[in-house]
Amino acid sequence: MKIIHLHQEETELIKLAVENNRQAQQQIYSRFSSKMLSVCRQYIKDIQLAEDVMITAFMKVFTNLNKFEHKGSFEGWIRRIMVNECISYLRVQKKVKFTEDEIYVEESFNAIDSKFSIDQIQFLIDALPDGYKMVFNLYAIEGYKHNEIAKMLGINEGTSKSQLSHARKMLQTQITILKKQDNGTE
Amino acid sequence: MEPNNFEKDFREKLNERKIDPSDKAWDRLDAMLSVAEEKKQPKKKNKWIYIAASLVGFLLAGTFFFNQKKTIENPKNSVVVKENIKKDSTVKPAFNIIDSAKTEIAISEKDATHTSVKNSIAKKIERNQNTNQTSKNETNQVAESSVIIKNNQEKQSINNQTSVVENPKNSTVDQLLNSAEKTVVAENSAKPKSKVKVNANDLLYQVDGELELSFREKVITNVNKNYQTVKVALANRNQQE
Numbered sequence: 001m002k003i004i005h006l007h008q009e010e011t012e013l014i015k016l017a018v019e020n021n022r023q024a025q026q027q028i029y030s031r032f033s034s035k036m037l038s039v040c041r042q043y044i045k046d047i048q049l050a051e052d053v054m055i056t057a058f059m060k061v062f063t064n065l066n067k068f069e070h071k072g073s074f075e076g077w078i079r080r081i082m083v084n085e086c087i088s089y090l091r092v093q094k095k096v097k098f099t100e101d102e103i104y105v106e107e108s109f110n111a112i113d114s115k116f117s118i119d120q121i122q123f124l125i126d127a128l129p130d131g132y133k134m135v136f137n138l139y140a141i142e143g144y145k146h147n148e149i150a151k152m153l154g155i156n157e158g159t160s161k162s163q164l165s166h167a168r169k170m171l172q173t174q175i176t177i178l179k180k181q182d183n184g185t186e
Numbered sequence: 187m188e189p190n191n192f193e194k195d196f197r198e199k200l201n202e203r204k205i206d207p208s209d210k211a212w213d214r215l216d217a218m219l220s221v222a223e224e225k226k227q228p229k230k231k232n233k234w235i236y237i238a239a240s241l242v243g244f245l246l247a248g249t250f251f252f253n254q255k256k257t258i259e260n261p262k263n264s265v266v267v268k269e270n271i272k273k274d275s276t277v278k279p280a281f282n283i284i285d286s287a288k289t290e291i292a293i294s295e296k297d298a299t300h301t302s303v304k305n306s307i308a309k310k311i312e313r314n315q316n317t318n319q320t321s322k323n324e325t326n327q328v329a330e331s332s333v334i335i336k337n338n339q340e341k342q343s344i345n346n347q348t349s350v351v352e353n354p355k356n357s358t359v360d361q362l363l364n365s366a367e368k369t370v371v372a373e374n375s376a377k378p379k380s381k382v383k384v385n386a387n388d389l390l391y392q393v394d395g396e397l398e399l400s401f402r403e404k405v406i407t408n409v410n411k412n413y414q415t416v417k418v419a420l421a422n423r424n425q426q427e
Contacts, residue, residue, distance in 0.1 A: 020223055022216070029212060034204035041205055051207050055215050062219060116192075118199045125196075140193040141200055175192060 010074055018065045025062055032075060033058070036082045042137050043086035045126045057085035083142060087134060087152060096130040098155045098163065116178070124174050132167035139164050 016024035033054065040050040040057070060081050068077055090096045116124070125133060134153065138144045139160075146164075150157040 020219075022219070025219065026212065026216075029215065033211070034206045037205040037207045038200065038203040042200060047205070051211055054207065055211055055218070058215050059218050059222070063222060115195055116199075118203050121196050121199055141197050171192070 011070060014065060014068065014070075014074065017062060028061075029058060032078055035075070036078060039079055039082045040086050041122070042125060042141065043083075043090060043133065049089075053085050053089045054082065057082045060085065079142075083138070084152070090130050090134060091153070094130060096134070098131050098153065098159050116175075120178065124171055124178070127174060128167055128170060132163055132170065135160055135163040136167035136171070 013024050013027055017028055036057070037051060037054050040054045041047060044050040044053060061078050064081075068074065125137070128136060135149055138149045138152065139146070144152070146157050146160045149155075149160045153160070155163075
């Protein structure tokens, strides 16, 4: 019942926001902004730049709100816009180019059970080159498939796969270093 | 493939994470939204301006169109009346020349009768003109045309009478007397008839009937009227030429 009520409230809020009701827009913003800034931060290291990208993405959310069809979750819809905005920022502003190598190995990684703090996780991701980072985020965190990622980034599916395997490899080595550091301090 | 446990851990923790944006962030977004709205609004306003302007345009065109009809009708009435008067004056001399056989002496002898007859004729002409004017101002063309025809007939008879009265050159006193009597009798008999024909009640009745007409019928009668007046005006002009 509570979920239904929440859903109704959300559709009502969206309706008002479509009519440029500023209060409704602010409510939507305050409901999702902290989560979305986190999403942007995954892709963009600089928090100020991440915020800028988030604001432009929210602009797109509000100007295209009439196109939201209430089919999937509203949060998912906003999140997709955020991710796309981050990718276009990295590709246009930072001119990230993918080396079209399609050589990749389906490695089986050793299961790493150790838990990391969120700051450590972000540190590990930040350390990745932008190309690896994008593919890793899209695949491992957002759950896109390789063909979807290939379309979004304008690359071959093979390139997406190779980028992911490179990212994984890099993370693996970083994680082992971190683990050693942790063990050393403990 | 062994699921990468660290990826699952990453996903869960990243999805739970929340980073509060700075307070300025909303203000900036607010400003951007306002700018976007301002860009959109003028288009809407322009649309309304166009709609309002076209409405005003239609109204103006409509009022102008209907006013035009009225202004056309009024000049025609005056034209018709003037032509009647002109005819009287132009026809009289012609009769004077043609009917020169009759004596002129009577002018001096029958001053009393002349003046009375003339006065009566003048009065009748005036009356006719008055009735013409009133009837025309009041309404319909059908009545007008019939009145005009009647007037023309009357004028001819009046002209005849006046010529008879005014040109009694070579006739005797008896002839003059007879002719004078005849004219008086003829006038007395002829003119009451014309009065009856231009009945005010008839005109009023027709006006009442017109008031009850629907818009479509009004338009049709208006067109008819205009056509008739133009026709009459043309005919009068041709006659004058």
